[in-house]
Amino acid sequence: MELYQKTIHEINDLLDKKEVTVTEVTQAVVNRINTVEKSTDAYLSLQTEAALEAAKALDDELSGRAKRTPLEGIPYGLKDNMCTKGILTTCASKMLYNFNPPYNAEVYDRLIEDGGILLGKTNMDEFAMGSSTENSAYKKTRNPWDLNKVPGGSSGGSAVAVAADTAFYTLGSDTGGSIRQPASFCGVVGMKPTYGLVSRYGLVAFASSLDQIGPFTKDVEDCALVLNVIVGHDAKDSTSLNLEKIDYTQNLKQGVKGLKIGVAKEFFGEGLQPEVRKSLEDAIAIYKTLGAEIVDVSFQHLDYALSAYYMISSAEASSNLARYDGIRYGFRAEEYNDLVDLYKKTRSQGFGDEVKRRIMLGTYALSSGYYDAYYKKAMQVRTIIKADFDQVFGGCDVLLTPTAPTTAFGIGEKTSNPLEMYLTDIYTVPVNIAGIPGISVPCGLDNNGMPIGMQLLGPILSEETLLKAAWAFENESGLTNLKAPLGTEV
């Protein structure tokens, strides 16, 4: 196995034994980027030279030091909606084509502190709105398992970088499935932690009450390692939870004996690809052999989750994106007559179609006379969905569902039908509405060789249980650190 193909914990072993240097590791992944990035287009901007310099400096420092932290010297990528001081942060939008933040996102600061080596900023749907990364204003990212297919979205670039071994791990953001769905499409592990667990400071907001940062990794153990670093209270984020730190690797390999795993028919409804269903049934069988107890659970109101999600997320987005007015930073239309014209032209030219669609939808939902029927009702649904999950988790420890109804679809296949695109998030959005954690792990391939994702959900702050359940499955099934056929082609 090539160096760049390895997991973080495998690289950690080599680094700790001084069998490789950080420079060798970084050079390996930079070479890999040079080879395959032109096919996958996972990155919007690259920092490979700075990464190699940082690697060299770290090697010098590490030579005089026995201990290193688990992410020290490991090259990674960040979704381009996380602010990086002095490095363009565009949100894949023309609106922020030149935006160089004078501050860092809290997660980036934590990774700097921990000695992480940033390779670049990854492609995404514009302002994280989309499910295929096709809404990027700059480029189409391709699924390494089939370059004609989408990687999912909105964190498509982050998923692809891990799947194509052009980063050992990446961070994405998940508002309605934007980590889990692309992880599922690209055959990698992706986790959305409990709302409030990872600081949102410096994450360019899409829908503030739903956004959450999380990792993409090659296996479950790596996911725990990354989580260990990015989780933690941040006084700059009022919604950040102030809890004692836990080590997510501690109980990772304890097994699932006696664990109650719930299966709800509401997650296996119409539109579910047969191979996805089959693959999940196989997963359930594996859990049974591992000693987990499978229980039937059911939801009352899950049908309303998707509609409520699009109301709430669009309403918040319409307000969050109002600041992009061309006055202080970012794009400004070249010609305009007066102030209102400046606003109109800047926003008309600076935003893409999907972003405009959501801004209009959200503005409408909050408008006087419509507020009660849309926004308020959606918030009421949110309360009901939360109660639904509470009731379900009264009967099980973990809920097992498909991550998405299908495997990755073709580029351009759904771009003309927004509603069909929205439906790809049907199994992921209820999780954000309820604020609970969810993880997607690979659980098989469909007839075309495209990865299938299994989603494990748990109550608030059940990350440790989810990781344990995911690791047990991965370990038993051998579906770990999957390699897309890309590597052999190029």
Added chain:
Amino acid sequence: MEYEIVIGMEIHIELGTKTKIFCSCPTEFGQDENTHTCPVCLGMPGVLPVLNEKVVEYATRAGLALNCEIAHFSKMDRKNYFYPDLPKAYQTSQFDLPICTGGDVEIEVDGVKKDIGITRIHIEEDAGKLLHESADGTLLDVNRCGVPLIEIVTEPDLRSAEEARAFAEKVRNILEYTGVSDCKMEQGSMRFDVNLSIREKGSEVLGTRTEMKNLNSFRALIRAVQYESKRQIIEIKKGHTIIQETRKWDDTKGTSSSLRSKEEAHDYRYFPEPDLVPIVLEPEYIEKIKSELPELPEAKKQRYIDEYKLPEYDAGVLTTTGVTARFFEESVVLYNEPKQISNWMMVEIPPLLKEKELSMENITITPAQLVELLKLVKNNEISGNTGKEVLKEMFNTGKNPGDIVKEKGLAQMSDTGELEAIIEEIVSANPKSVEDIGAGNEKAYGFLTGQVMKATKGKANAQVANELIRTVVARHLA
């Protein structure tokens, strides 16, 4: 037909916290443009607000001082609109669950007392400032963005410009006392919006109202109310209907004009601010702030009457502002002559402040200096008139009264020997006066006293001088 003016007010007060409402930028007024900013108050992508605890404390204090109920649960909301002085394109404010509700303030106009209801007080952030006078077009100063405000909303209980003014003054007085704001109108720390309508006297139904925004002085408030009420009455008399609209007051011209109609009014699309958590106040927290409230103007005034035996008028004047009351109280502690201090503070100090364009806030003499002066007068070391001159000199130079008296040789002549010699000389030189007195004309004493004062340049102690004149004259007549 007789008309009645119905007025409700919204008062914006900048809170005197050291830092802004959602970031740690200083709130200091009058600094260079765009020097007190950071990514948070500039509303840059990805930044998040953190509510300044002091803002909650000050708003609670203000609410308690204005007799409001303090909400145990309130929340922040977003008020969405586009304007270049609002970097986030929404103002973080409070919509349906404000921190304070249901207060009242007693005002007095022409001897009539009246309670004005306060509907609510909410917390919000100030916007920046557009500078239109630049040759390069309009410029933006964002120093004021995120300065914490409270907005006080009244019931439509006010009936005249005088009542509006009395209410505004009372609110300023109370808030300045509680230390939540300096309420400096010239710096925009206190601004008024007026909702005004006209109805037939006796009617219970409210007329259509107009709103006038951003009145920045008591003078503007009074003139705007007078102008707008007159305008509405004329419209009604002409048989026109009043249009519900927002009007802009032009303080230079003394007129108002339509800014936008009800149809053009903004739809602010309020919704709960997802970046902040609700404000939950425990009863103990509210009780603690209540127990720490300073003595408010009404109570202070009563105490001055009871404790210092001051007339109601004096007590009222001395408690008009917190700084005046503090100056008085510090003086009384040093020198237990409340009425003498009151007289000098009410009569002698104000014209000097006016002359120097000062106020009690930046007065150049200290209570200790005033007390030293009053003791000199009380002990007859200088006359009252000399005292006034010394006070003026204190304002001019900042010197202590004792030093001024010494330097200028203003001490009264009470040495009977020295004074008697002078009087002997004057009496001898004015035999006519002695004769007149002998004939029973007491007025001649006055002439002699005047001559003595002239000769001593006013330094003679009047009482001592008078006694000596009588003794010397009696000797001459004998």
